[in-house]
Amino acid sequence: MIQSIIKRDGRVVLYDQNKIAAAILKALEACGEGDAADAARVANDVQGELESRFHQDAPNIEAIQDTVEKQLMEHGFNAAAKAYILYRANRTRAREANTALMKTIDEITNIDARASDMKRDNANIDGNTAMGSMLQIGAAGAKAYNEMYLLRPEHAKAYREGDIHIHDFDFYSLTTTCCQIDILKLFHGGFSTGHGYLREPQSIQSYAALAAIAIQSNQNDQHGGQSIPNFDYAMAEGVAKTYRKAFSRRLRDAVEDYLDLEDQEEQIASVIREAEEATGETAKLESKPEFLEALAQGLVRQYAVELSLAKKLVRRASIRSAHKTDRDTKQAMEGLVHNLNTMHSRAGAQTPFSSINYGTDTSPEGRMAIRNILLALEAGLGHGETCIFPIHIFKVKEGVNYNEGDPNYDLFRLSMRVSAKRLFPNYTFLDTPFNLQYYVPGRPETEVATMGCRTRVMGNVYDPTRQIAYSRGNLSFTSINLPRLAIESHGDEKLFYEKLQAVLDLVAQQMLDRFEIQASKHIYNFPFLMGQGIWLDSDKLTMQDDLREVLKHGTLSIGFIGLAETLTSLYGGHHGTSEEIQKKGLQIVGFMRDFCDRKSQELKMNFTLLATPAEGLAGRFIRMDKKRYGKIPGVTDREYYTNSFHIPVWQPISAYDKIRLEAPYHALCNAGHISYVELDGDTARNVEAFEAVVRCMHDFGVGYGSINHPVDRDPICGYVGIIGDVCPRCGRHEGEQIPFERVDELRRLYPEMPAFQGIE
Amino acid sequence: MTVKSANEKLGQGVGFERIRRITGYLVGTMDKWNDAKRAEERDRVKHGLSKDA
Numbered sequence: 001m002i003q004s005i006i007k008r009d010g011r012v013v014l015y016d017q018n019k020i021a022a023a024i025l026k027a028l029e030a031c032g033e034g035d036a037a038d039a040a041r042v043a044n045d046v047q048g049e050l051e052s053r054f055h056q057d058a059p060n061i062e063a064i065q066d067t068v069e070k071q072l073m074e075h076g077f078n079a080a081a082k083a084y085i086l087y088r089a090n091r092t093r094a095r096e097a098n099t100a101l102m103k104t105i106d107e108i109t110n111i112d113a114r115a116s117d118m119k120r121d122n123a124n125i126d127g128n129t130a131m132g133s134m135l136q137i138g139a140a141g142a143k144a145y146n147e148m149y150l151l152r153p154e155h156a157k158a159y160r161e162g163d164i165h166i167h168d169f170d171f172y173s174l175t176t177t178c179c180q181i182d183i184l185k186l187f188h189g190g191f192s193t194g195h196g197y198l199r200e201p202q203s204i205q206s207y208a209a210l211a212a213i214a215i216q217s218n219q220n221d222q223h224g225g226q227s228i229p230n231f232d233y234a235m236a237e238g239v240a241k242t243y244r245k246a247f248s249r250r251l252r253d254a255v256e257d258y259l260d261l262e263d264q265e266e267q268i269a270s271v272i273r274e275a276e277e278a279t280g281e282t283a284k285l286e287s288k289p290e291f292l293e294a295l296a297q298g299l300v301r302q303y304a305v306e307l308s309l310a311k312k313l314v315r316r317a318s319i320r321s322a323h324k325t326d327r328d329t330k331q332a333m334e335g336l337v338h339n340l341n342t343m344h345s346r347a348g349a350q351t352p353f354s355s356i357n358y359g360t361d362t363s364p365e366g367r368m369a370i371r372n373i374l375l376a377l378e379a380g381l382g383h384g385e386t387c388i389f390p391i392h393i394f395k396v397k398e399g400v401n402y403n404e405g406d407p408n409y410d411l412f413r414l415s416m417r418v419s420a421k422r423l424f425p426n427y428t429f430l431d432t433p434f435n436l437q438y439y440v441p442g443r444p445e446t447e448v449a450t451m452g453c454r455t456r457v458m459g460n461v462y463d464p465t466r467q468i469a470y471s472r473g474n475l476s477f478t479s480i481n482l483p484r485l486a487i488e489s490h491g492d493e494k495l496f497y498e499k500l501q502a503v504l505d506l507v508a509q510q511m512l513d514r515f516e517i518q519a520s521k522h523i524y525n526f527p528f529l530m531g532q533g534i535w536l537d538s539d540k541l542t543m544q545d546d547l548r549e550v551l552k553h554g555t556l557s558i559g560f561i562g563l564a565e566t567l568t569s570l571y572g573g574h575h576g577t578s579e580e581i582q583k584k585g586l587q588i589v590g591f592m593r594d595f596c597d598r599k600s601q602e603l604k605m606n607f608t609l610l611a612t613p614a615e616g617l618a619g620r621f622i623r624m625d626k627k628r629y630g631k632i633p634g635v636t637d638r639e640y641y642t643n644s645f646h647i648p649v650w651q652p653i654s655a656y657d658k659i660r661l662e663a664p665y666h667a668l669c670n671a672g673h674i675s676y677v678e679l680d681g682d683t684a685r686n687v688e689a690f691e692a693v694v695r696c697m698h699d700f701g702v703g704y705g706s707i708n709h710p711v712d713r714d715p716i717c718g719y720v721g722i723i724g725d726v727c728p729r730c731g732r733h734e735g736e737q738i739p740f741e742r743v744d745e746l747r748r749l750y751p752e753m754p755a756f757q758g759i760e
Numbered sequence: 761m762t763v764k765s766a767n768e769k770l771g772q773g774v775g776f777e778r779i780r781r782i783t784g785y786l787v788g789t790m791d792k793w794n795d796a797k798r799a800e801e802r803d804r805v806k807h808g809l810s811k812d813a
Contacts, residue, residue, distance in 0.1 A: 113792075117794050120794045121794055123787035391784065423781055614783065615797060619795060639796045639800070653807060654808050655807040679806060680806045737771040738770055740769065740770060
């Protein structure tokens with residue numbers, strides 16, 4: 001007689017035959033194979049077998065479950081037996097996931113991030129802080145749950161085993177990736193952050209401050225990077241408001257000073273109002289002559305002064321207000337940069353992952369904003385540190401800023417001087433055919449903008465009348481382990497394409513499953529993104545509507561990594577080694593793009609192809625593939641797979657050839673792409689050389705590019721530049737100390753040197 | 761890290777900050793990078809400007 005059983009954790013509990021019968025009944029009912037009486041019969045036989053095997057001993061759970069499986073089959077309940085086996089396997093997986101989860105949390109809790117690669121998976125989250133760790137623990141729990149309960153088994157397997165990588169998997173059931181925030185639309189009439197209502201801003205300082213708040217607020221609704229596509233156009237409005245206010249104040253001061261009067265505020269306001277009404281113009285950085293003339297006439301009428309004096313007063317006011325506006329704009333832009341590098345988001349674990357796009361607004365106000373944001377970037381933070389955020393993107397356009405004589409050519413030149421020092425801005429090229437097709441002069445929303453790592457959203461098969469950058473973004477993306485498909489095809493090209501087709505189908509289905517979860521959400525799940533009308537058409541939703549239709553303005557992106565290793569595995573070399581292999585590379589990426597285009601047409605949803613950024617992914621796939629296939633030369637013999645379609649970083653190649661070979665992939669990867677050129681520090685500091693590289697990108701049809709060069713800083717003397725073994729300013733080696741007298745000497749030469757509170 | 765040591769000197773144990781583009785964006789200094797990206801950064805070669813470099 002069985003009295004007790006041993007549970008998995010070793011505890012001994014009373015034997016209860018009813019529990020066995022209940023489990024059997026569940027399996028029978030699930031398959032429609034039997035009823036409670038059948039379940040009782042099987043349970044009886046299970047008990048009989050256990051007694052004959054174990055006599056008085058306590059059987060363990062595994063033995064009981066083995067016996068149930070066997071008895072179900074002996075009774076002819078084959079489908080139920082199968083269901084029961086599957087159920088057991090699932091439970092085992094869940095238990096293992098639980099154990100793995102506890103181990104992960106243990107690592108997050110106890111190990112220094114410097115010693116834990118897992119905690120440095122995303123360099124923007126500080127895994128050593130309380131909030132950073134809490135975020136990582138939450139992410140680990142969400143991932144375990146999502147894999148267990150939300151993924152189809154075939155998708156879970158492909159993800160677990162590294163055939164594919166589902167990005168931002170911790171947010172699988174919660175939100176979407178990113179959005180281009182049209183801050184002008186947001187600001188007009190004021191907005192709510194979800195924690196309080198803000199009135200429409202009235203000065204450049206408020207425009208800049210609220211821009212940072214908009215990014216911060218949206219960062220809490222989505223898991224990706226947030227972006228402003230129209231930074232210059234929006235800031236221009238703030239500059240104009242500041243100028244108007246400054247002008248009225250300065251004109252009053254001029255009149256009061258010169259005519260020795262007091263309290264002329266009302267009189268001046270009415271003189272300005274009359275001039276505005278008469279000419280339909282306002283005071284601006286470059287006011288219309290007829291407006292200035294009308295003002296002078298108004299002063300003559302009001303104060304009975306000579307016209308020449310009135311004109312002089314107006315001119316003084318104009319000049320002083322322009323200076324004042326420039327100073328305010330400079331401070332506002334510095335404030336924005338400081339804010340975005342220090343503000344907290346996502347429970348304090350990160351600063352907002354932010355991008356700003358600019359370069360094409362040619363109005364005097366827009367130009368003032370662009371110049372000052374570039375100067376703020378160039379100056380760096382308080383101790384001259386290079387700003388990490390926001391990502392600056394300069395939009396390059398012929399006729400606007402690209403050629404000498406273009407209205408913003410001076411700003412394009414300035415941007416290169418700054419990028420040569422601070423690594424930003426990056427450049428996006430509006431003349432490239434795949435970008436130019438959307439461009440309509442005078443409609444900034446048709447200018448391609450990028451966000452976060454490289455994401456680009458323009459085409460729109462769901463609503464072809466809205467092929468714009470504003471108010472849209474990516475919904476989710478999943479990347480394919482391309483080199484593994486090649487390795488497993490053993491040089492058989494046909495087999496490779498069959499495998500690629502299969503994994504494309506699998507990824508598309510997985511993203512559609514994820515879309516179903518996203519589509520079932522409501523406005524109230526996204527109080528800022530949807531509640532404030534940031535996302536396209538979300539202002540037309542009611543509280544009852546789900547998000548299905550409006551989300552279709554977004555993109556579902558299929559990414560890939562390691563084209564170079566894939567080509568090496570299939571054809572014996574990567575695309576930087578022969579024109580033939582370059583053609584093969586374009587075929588593979590073209591195949592994936594065709595798949596996305598077909599899927600888009602079929603479902604009227606925006607499937608796009610992404611050149612995956614691969615920060616955390618750089619090592620994940622190759623670690624697994626090295627274990628599976630060993631070290632294959634040129635394929636798995638390094639610690640990382642090459643980023644998307646890039647020529648490998650270790651390949652000696654000229655900047656010219658690298659750009660020429662990578663550019664055609666930009667046209668294919670419509671979800672986002674970027675190419676880098678690595679320059680040594682001296683070349684980068686040479687603006688002519690820097691410009692030559694940017695122009696080369698423009699001419700070859702690159703969509704988005706940037707130039708890498710070393711930026712080092714000595715935190716002791718504040719030197720920023722290239723530091724080899726020895727700091728060129730203070731002469732110390734890494735870790736070495738310098739005497740205080742030397743520090744004081746240096747400070748006299750470099751007043752901006754960092755101060756060390758409390759020790760000097 | 762000790763910034764100041766007993767004999768009135770500054771900088772003991774303070775390293776240089778090295779900022780590099782990790783992928784489309786920057787992150788703080790490289791000590792936050794994961795192992796794979798660190799290896800990738802080590803392997804990067806500079807690109808010459810002449811067409812036949």
